Amino acid sequence: MSSGSSSWSRALTQISPYTFAAVGIAISIGVSVLGAAWGIFITGSSLIGAAIKAPRITSKNLISVIFCEAVAIYGVIVAIILQTKLESVPKSLIHHPDSLRAGYAIFSSGIIVGFANLVCGLCVGIIGSSCALSDAQNSNLFVKILVIEIFGSALGLFGVIVGIIMSAQATWPA
Template identity: 45%
Template structure:
């Protein structure tokens, strides 16, 4: 029996997906939960660093000509730092939930594989969602902070109007943190959750 190229491609794809599924089954659910911690910390801090760099570079350049704009525009840098703290808060929440769940599941006689997998994937997904939302929000705050600093040099009455958009950009990170907390509280490494 001869197999055509289209069927051969389907068979290879199916074999690749089965191999991926087998590889994922070998990983511990705690791996995904721990990766959620690393992702939320890494992306939150990286995004904040990029945002602070954007705002800081523009602020340093702009204050040479207009030193009076320096103090107001430091709020943009504080917003970026707050976003990094959201990532630290979420990582502590996930870490605490993992520790408590692991201790409780060790005292139980029966823990299903589905419960443990759901918890591991849930904590990992919470870390991903908060990390990516913090990354996007911090870069947005940095770009807007840079724009606010340049606009403030030209017309000081624009500061408040433009700063409101920066507050809404920072709210993206807060929404991400809230969704991550909801995701974290909806799963657990034991069935009492």
């Protein structure tokens, strides 16, 4: 066995599983909020620009901003769920395989949810931007593009579902 793989495996087993769990929870909420903010930025700037031509679009196109905000809420919900998965174990069982599995499960769940919501926020933001610009030109396009935006926001829910399924593996030793 090479010393490179040995040092990596040693590092991954010697770092506390609570550290991995905490980082996963932080990524879940932090990257989800980043995705929501990025989507709101994209949608909001187009909405304000298009509202100059057609002020009537402002109120009904705020739904695109709400879809982006839902992405942040998904991250908060999963972070709360992951936080409830943390359990205290005796110091002698910190590096037990079940503890490591639980820490890695929470970590990977947070990664999946965070990055799924980052991409979802971008997707919803771009579609929301297109919705605002299209609605300013032709009001008949609003509902058609809104349906596409709903499908885009479902991507975030898929990330939440996968994250919850993955977090079910987080069982700490008794």
